[in-house]
Amino acid sequence: MTSSPASRRSFLTLALATPLTAAALTSCGGSSGPGEAPEGGASMWILTGQPGEGIRTDAVDAFNAANEDAAITLTAFQNDAYKTKIRTAMGADQAPTILPSWGGGGLRDYVRNDKVEDLTDFLEENTELRDSLFPSAFAAATVDDRIYAVPCEAVTPIVFYYNKAVFEQVGAQPPTTWDELLALVPVFNDAGIAPIALGGQSRWTNMMWLEYLYDRIGGAELFQSIYDGEPDAWSQPASIDALTKTQELVRAGGFVTGFASIAADTNADQALLYTGRAAMMLHGAWTYGSMKADGGEFVTGGDLGWMTFPSVEGGVGDPSATVGNPSGYYAVAASATDAEKEAAKKFLAEGLVTDATTQAWIDNGSVPIVLGSDSLFQDSEDAEWLQFVYDLASGASTFQQSWDQALSPTAADKLLENIEKLFNLSITPQQFADDMNTTLES
Template identity: 80%
Template sequence: MTTTPATRRSFLTLALATPLAASALAACGSSGPGQASSGGATMWILTGQPGEGIRTDAVDTFNEANGDQEITLTAFQNDAYKAKIRTAIGADQAPTILPTWGGGGLRDYVRNGKVEDLTPFFEENADLKDKLFPSAFAAATVDGKIYAMPCEAVTPIVFYYNKKLFDQVGAQPPATWDDLMALVPVFKDAGIAPVSLGGQSRWTNMMWLEYLYDRIGGAELFQDIYDGEPDAWSRPESLDALTKVQDLVRAGGFVDGFASIAADSNADQALLYTDKAAMMLHGAWTYGSMKADGGDFVTGGHLGYMNFPTVTGGKGDPAATVGNPSGYYAVSATATDEAKAAAKAFLAEGLVTDATTDAWIAAGSVPIVVGSDSRFGDSEDADWLQFVYDLASGAPTFQQSWDQALSPTAADALLENIEKLFTLSTTPQQFADAMNATTGS
């Protein structure tokens, strides 16, 4: 996959850095840093291959065909981008087209009047909307209106397992949470860590809670948390999910010392492909790094993958998933009418094309394009790509990761309290109380 753990880490940092800045940027010429000198459209993208190349090629191709609506492109490294966009947004000098991860950050932009309502755009381009995974639009929608264009690739959170180790102990992958808990002593007795986890990174812990909340409380609980409903974090379903994850910790389900393992170093993945751990819950982006670093673990057919187990009696749909539904681009509300027109032309004609779809597939990613699986062809990763495609396109709900879906204040509190939850230094009720206190932030 194209997204490395370091890139994923940057996603999280960016998501927590979206509050609107009050300070203005120093002037960079008469047009400002977010505007083209000619008054045309500008677009900011993130560096890092292969995504940077795909994005650049898309803009170049559009500009060649639309000489009167050319887009000026600027690429930033992640840290530089997060600093620039905060000040640019606050100073009304944002680029015409800007990357966003939707969710809470986008909602802040909307409520401060910084991004364009794209609902009319999608009404005029219904064929384009129908071309994209319906599940990708939830994170782009605020108060019933669409404010960002879903694009690029989908990366759900996947339940991985080591087939060799399951064969070694004569076990089957867990279909339910009870099955998972029953496997813990089986693997421990065999001297194998049941579950690998890079707990020092905290957002890896979050994945377990997200799925448990979904499987136990269903999509409604997720939505109520996102909407800031009072006491949503302390509902019985919420407390049940919090209790279950601590049950797994107390049972020794996670590898010893998990709180000191960093996901950015890929140490959690290494435990899985070196046969030290039997299972791992992680993003789809880890497939590529395990293939590159794990010897024959992937190519030899030893890697298993599935959706998260069900929870008996839970309200959640077993086909639902969580993670990153897609990439997103918004249009600045303060851009000129001319620039907005060029930006929307690019979103309609240049952002999602056959060429970009093929490029994302060639890079090992699944585009959020309906029917793109017909292009997987004879790829050696075709089975994996099809799994991700089916998981994402068939999900009745695709819940966006909390650190992106929640407000920056709530997301920061979430990561802090998740660390305490997994180290058993706080109770489920204390966790719930702390998160309820962020409601409305």
């Protein structure tokens, strides 16, 4: 079974995001079982990692204080642990009542297997919630013109960060083209500074480089052909070019030594940037908040710089295009009882997106997906950053959803395996493409 070309396309060109961090399992709040809810209430799983975890927890606490008869019980997981746990729970019909989703291919698989509730009518009944959110945020939650998850939280494109102090130290300017980026590699290496911080052990951080190179070289149509399942789409000339350029950067020493053993989930890659041990980093907009919290005066003192991804000479991609995660999403498990679903929907309608959560995301340097939230930026010390993200997301010619979310879980797993091999130089670009072609769905 496949979705229509129109519904496939909507995932990629309209999606506007939530922090994803990962590793071991932790817990905040109790739970009686894998997906067991308290009597009269609902169970909910959330992702760890600040500032998002705190905002999510505060939202549930506020809702519970006003709705004791429909209380939400929380369990928190780090990203990778959650991905494993939720697959098992969904397969066994033991999922929590409310579960995080990234939309795209994973949600589509849940829909095909009748694992999540259709929330279209719920959103029609709760127009105040629906109409308060970016319309484009619903695209990655839509399957065959029906909505299966509620958008929430923040918009987070992938951003090219740099350390102004180390650039000044070597007398360099931030790169605006791929050739300029390559030229900076020996400059920083000779100065004893890693050109680029990368948490390669996490693999999805490596993927960000490919996403932008595919876009800058082949344009939005390149990945669209992959998503549409066109034969041999991964081995198109623009695809091979992007894969080749990636390995050229690796071979040139562009990434920090030992990047394959650095975990993004511990924010070790961010630490390399804000301590001046690395000059640049490509990462999600959500890292601004954690760098502000952990990096001392690196952010508040003005040493953090940001920009769009460099252009590639000869590429056909629009320089205004961006990539990243659509909004955060929460779905409701189809296996939940009627009482649990009622409590869950009450929380989604009243507790998920509030004035308090909107302000909390802004206070932590994130752009909420709430319409008109930019009017609140002027009083924030992060106003310049917030406006950059808002303009980048709203002004993008296309906003490509992260590949490991847009693709089916099976194809996404294969993609991450091959990306790891590509960056470790254990396969060629053509071998990467040939293997990925086997995952295409027509």
